[in-house]
Amino acid sequence: MLKFRETLKIVVVGHVDHGKSTVIGRLLYDTKSLPERAIEKVKRISKETGKPFEYAYLLDAFEEEQKQGITIDTTQIQFHTKKRDYVIIDAPGHVEFLKNMISGAANAEAALLVIDANEGVREQSKRHGYILSLLGIKKVYVLVNKMDLIDYSEEKFLDVKSDMDTFLKSINVFPQKYIPVSAFYGENIALRSKKMPWYKGDTVLDALDVFEKDKEIIDKPLRLPIQDVYKFDNRRIIAGRIESGVLNVGDEIVIYPSKRTSKIKSIEYWQEKDKTTKVEAGMSVGITLFDEFFYKRGEFITRKDDEAPLVGDTFKANIFWMGENRLTINKRYKLKLVTQETECEIAAINRVIDASTLFSNDNAKKVNTNEVAEVVIKTKDKICFDEFRNNHVTGRFVIVDGYDISGGGIINGLEILDVANKFVKGNVELPITCFDEYYYLIPYNEIKKVAVERKSYKIGDKLPINGDTYYYPDNFDVIDLNNELSALIRDGKLVDLINLNDYKYEGYPVYSSDGFLARVKNQDDFINFKNDFKESKYDLVDFANKWYDPIANKRIVYKAV
Amino acid sequence: MDRLDMLEAQSIYILREAYKSFGKLGMLWSIGKDSTVMLWLAKKAFFGHCPFPFIHIDTTYKIPEMIRFRDKIAKEYNLDLIVYTNWDAINNGMGPEKGRLVCCKALKTDALQHVIDKYKFEGLIVGVRRDEEGSRSKERIFSERNKESEWNYTNQPPELWDQFKTDFPKGNHIRVHPILNWTELDIWKYIKRENIPVVDLYFAKNGKRYRSLGCAQCTGQIDSNASTVDEIIEELKHTNINERAGRAQDKEDAYAMQKLRKDGYM
Numbered sequence: 001m002l003k004f005r006e007t008l009k010i011v012v013v014g015h016v017d018h019g020k021s022t023v024i025g026r027l028l029y030d031t032k033s034l035p036e037r038a039i040e041k042v043k044r045i046s047k048e049t050g051k052p053f054e055y056a057y058l059l060d061a062f063e064e065e066q067k068q069g070i071t072i073d074t075t076q077i078q079f080h081t082k083k084r085d086y087v088i089i090d091a092p093g094h095v096e097f098l099k100n101m102i103s104g105a106a107n108a109e110a111a112l113l114v115i116d117a118n119e120g121v122r123e124q125s126k127r128h129g130y131i132l133s134l135l136g137i138k139k140v141y142v143l144v145n146k147m148d149l150i151d152y153s154e155e156k157f158l159d160v161k162s163d164m165d166t167f168l169k170s171i172n173v174f175p176q177k178y179i180p181v182s183a184f185y186g187e188n189i190a191l192r193s194k195k196m197p198w199y200k201g202d203t204v205l206d207a208l209d210v211f212e213k214d215k216e217i218i219d220k221p222l223r224l225p226i227q228d229v230y231k232f233d234n235r236r237i238i239a240g241r242i243e244s245g246v247l248n249v250g251d252e253i254v255i256y257p258s259k260r261t262s263k264i265k266s267i268e269y270w271q272e273k274d275k276t277t278k279v280e281a282g283m284s285v286g287i288t289l290f291d292e293f294f295y296k297r298g299e300f301i302t303r304k305d306d307e308a309p310l311v312g313d314t315f316k317a318n319i320f321w322m323g324e325n326r327l328t329i330n331k332r333y334k335l336k337l338v339t340q341e342t343e344c345e346i347a348a349i350n351r352v353i354d355a356s357t358l359f360s361n362d363n364a365k366k367v368n369t370n371e372v373a374e375v376v377i378k379t380k381d382k383i384c385f386d387e388f389r390n391n392h393v394t395g396r397f398v399i400v401d402g403y404d405i406s407g408g409g410i411i412n413g414l415e416i417l418d419v420a421n422k423f424v425k426g427n428v429e430l431p432i433t434c435f436d437e438y439y440y441l442i443p444y445n446e447i448k449k450v451a452v453e454r455k456s457y458k459i460g461d462k463l464p465i466n467g468d469t470y471y472y473p474d475n476f477d478v479i480d481l482n483n484e485l486s487a488l489i490r491d492g493k494l495v496d497l498i499n500l501n502d503y504k505y506e507g508y509p510v511y512s513s514d515g516f517l518a519r520v521k522n523q524d525d526f527i528n529f530k531n532d533f534k535e536s537k538y539d540l541v542d543f544a545n546k547w548y549d550p551i552a553n554k555r556i557v558y559k560a561v
Numbered sequence: 562m563d564r565l566d567m568l569e570a571q572s573i574y575i576l577r578e579a580y581k582s583f584g585k586l587g588m589l590w591s592i593g594k595d596s597t598v599m600l601w602l603a604k605k606a607f608f609g610h611c612p613f614p615f616i617h618i619d620t621t622y623k624i625p626e627m628i629r630f631r632d633k634i635a636k637e638y639n640l641d642l643i644v645y646t647n648w649d650a651i652n653n654g655m656g657p658e659k660g661r662l663v664c665c666k667a668l669k670t671d672a673l674q675h676v677i678d679k680y681k682f683e684g685l686i687v688g689v690r691r692d693e694e695g696s697r698s699k700e701r702i703f704s705e706r707n708k709e710s711e712w713n714y715t716n717q718p719p720e721l722w723d724q725f726k727t728d729f730p731k732g733n734h735i736r737v738h739p740i741l742n743w744t745e746l747d748i749w750k751y752i753k754r755e756n757i758p759v760v761d762l763y764f765a766k767n768g769k770r771y772r773s774l775g776c777a778q779c780t781g782q783i784d785s786n787a788s789t790v791d792e793i794i795e796e797l798k799h800t801n802i803n804e805r806a807g808r809a810q811d812k813e814d815a816y817a818m819q820k821l822r823k824d825g826y827m
Contacts (some may be wrong), residue, residue: 103719227574230610283566404719404728405721
């Protein structure tokens with residue numbers, strides 16, 4: 001029998017030139033995990049190019065990399081300790097390769113964040129720290145590298161530690177250890193350093209063995225997103241990977257979002273030895289159900305007794321953007337969440353954060369490459385998901401722009417979107433869309449009503465009475481027949497918000513809260529207008545066609561998105 | 562779940578994603594241990610069925626045992642097998658003596674391109690592994706190739722959380738790599754665990770065995786007494802010689818494999 005051994009996936013991140021590849025090269029060299037030929041090859045290339053032997057070159061197999069001395073993509077290599085096996089993911093530190101860093105780090109369970117003791121905390125140190133927090137990686141050690149350059153000084157080590165700790169705490173990353181190392185000379189990597197007697201903690205190798213692997217995914221509610229349905233023979237097999245929880249033959253299940261119920265009839269297999277009645281998180285399985293109704297890719301199978309997933313089309317998320325084009329509102333993207341796929345739009349950008357400074361911009365309209373943002377996403381179809389803090393796998397998604405995956409995000413919760421801007425007085429609110437723009441979107445050949453801003457206007461506030469696609473007079477009234485409210489606008493400002501019963505027509509133009517001009521010229525018209533609405537409650541189309549002018553004070557403008 | 566369970570589950574997930582994503586999908590089968598394990602994983606993923614064709618690029622220089630093994634397994638598993646040879650090149654005298662990289666390009670890369678063009682494949686499942694050599698270590702699981710099968714390895718889109726690239730312009734295709742994260746040792750441990758039949762050439766006879774299989778002229782044997790799967794596993798645990806040390810094309814220059822693979826080599 002082969003002995004069971006645990007594997008832990010770790011990623012090594014940090015600023016460019018702070019020594020990530022050297023740390024990995026050294027770990028591999030010290031644990032004798034490299035084939036002789038790889039070492040010989042690096043020796044040969046070092047000789048050919050006239051450069052000194054670098055542990056880093058062991059990983060950088062690409063010609064370009066060795067010319068520039070930077071890692072351009074992630075690579076996975078194994079090494080072993082007595083306790084377990086490790087898969088080590090090298091991630092590039094250069095900002096232009098952030099998408100490669102994220103591709104690598106997204107698969108990791110733990111992280112080593114490398115900082116140059118001499119240079120201290122730099123832009124990518126912070127950005128990578130931030131990304132670890134977004135990816136939900138909680139097992140983090142900080143390696144303060146190149147201690148040889150600062151004479152193995154404890155004082156300088158403590159300075160760097162304190163800088164980084166302040167930053168990491170502010171983004172909810174709590175490193176379990178700070179380890180002073182010199183990867184080039186192998187100090188505190190596999191062997192305890194004699195040059196730093198003041199350091200009493202573990203070496204990197206010993207510290208790695210201290211990490212405990214996550215086990216809780218099996219204890220979470222069952223999530224089996226349907227991947228495909230096969231009918232190769234007389235069986236109708238539902239295929240998919242169990243992302244969390246456990247499943248037994250005989251379990252009563254609910255399929256979301258349709259909420260149909262059934263029971264597990266069998267767990268299918270090809271080889272007799274794989275026959276089982278119980279499967280758990282991480283396994284790619286095939287099941288059959290007692291009821292053969294129509295089920296399709298993307299739906300979630302859950303157990304009746306387990307907590308249900310969230311179902312909705314609007315949610316709050318934190319995203320990091322890696323696309324070549326900027327992320328903008330009102331453009332169509334594809335969203336992929338486990339096996340679900342749907343069209344989506346960014347309904348609102350609440351905050352854009354520079355991950356390296358934590359500088360936040362609340363008025364940004366676009367998200368640039370390598371920026372992080374808090375957004376509201378609206379999907380075309382309802383999807384199933386969980387909040388990221390409850391379930392990592394079903395709480396994260398990617399966004400496809402054109403042909404490429406361009407962003408990754410984690411879900412913070414369902415969102416009930418404010419459908420419009422508001423006029424507010426005390427606790428009275430009048431929702432309005434009269435300041436929305438009407439754009440003809442060239443790529444989609446359709447007219448779209450777009451809320452450029454989401455704002456509440458209080459009494460005395462100046463209003464945006466002239467937009468791209470509308471122009472209101474300085475004085476007018478907004479009448480909301482549904483909510484029985486009226487707003488008075490004078491000199492471009494909101495001056496009052498009152499109950500419709502207290503409103504008196506004074507000869508100012510009357511608009512609906514969507515910004516349509518009412519055909520009201522005098523007091524009698526206004527009374528008829530009000531009464532007509534009451535009587536025509538169920539035929540608003542006739543009412544609107546009779547009383548409103550849909551194009552007064554409006555124009556349509558072409559837009560490229 | 563242990564490491565092999567996790568690798569198996571991910572490979573099955575990848576195979577099923579590929580099957581769902583591409584209308585025209587095929588799997589390259591080199592008769593070697595890796596793609597033979599992949600064939601086994603496909604049988605598992607699809608419950609004993611193989612719902613796409615298998616493609617063998619036959620250079621005519623393969624070791625004869627490999628061809629015998631291919632035909633035996635294809636019959637046993639009832640595979641839809643496409644065997645393709647670049648006869649135009651061979652009839653014009655192409656062979657290893659023309660230069661190894663030139664030969665590999667004509668008989669493997671170009672042959673593969675002909676198959677892609679002929680069958681209009683959108684997805685090709687290939688059994689490469691990260692630990693084989695440097696350029697493979699940098700691969701994505703779903704890796705795009707353009708019309709000429711070229712690989713733009715300096716600007717690969719992100720791939721995270723098992724969300725793969727399934728959108729691409731018509732004419733391009735995706736190389737799908739289900740066993741990218743497996744190591745040579747994983748492959749042999751899995752062969753043992755599942756009792757998967759592999760070609761005899763891997764087992765030592767008279768103190769020599771093949772560790773990696775290719776064309777007869779360009780593949781050397783290693784010194785070994787490992788004549789069973791168990792002995793191979795034991796040998797690999799203690800070796801520090803590269804798996805592809807016997808493959809001549811890798812040694813032509815320091816970046817041979819990267820150059821071949823950029824142009825569409827497997």
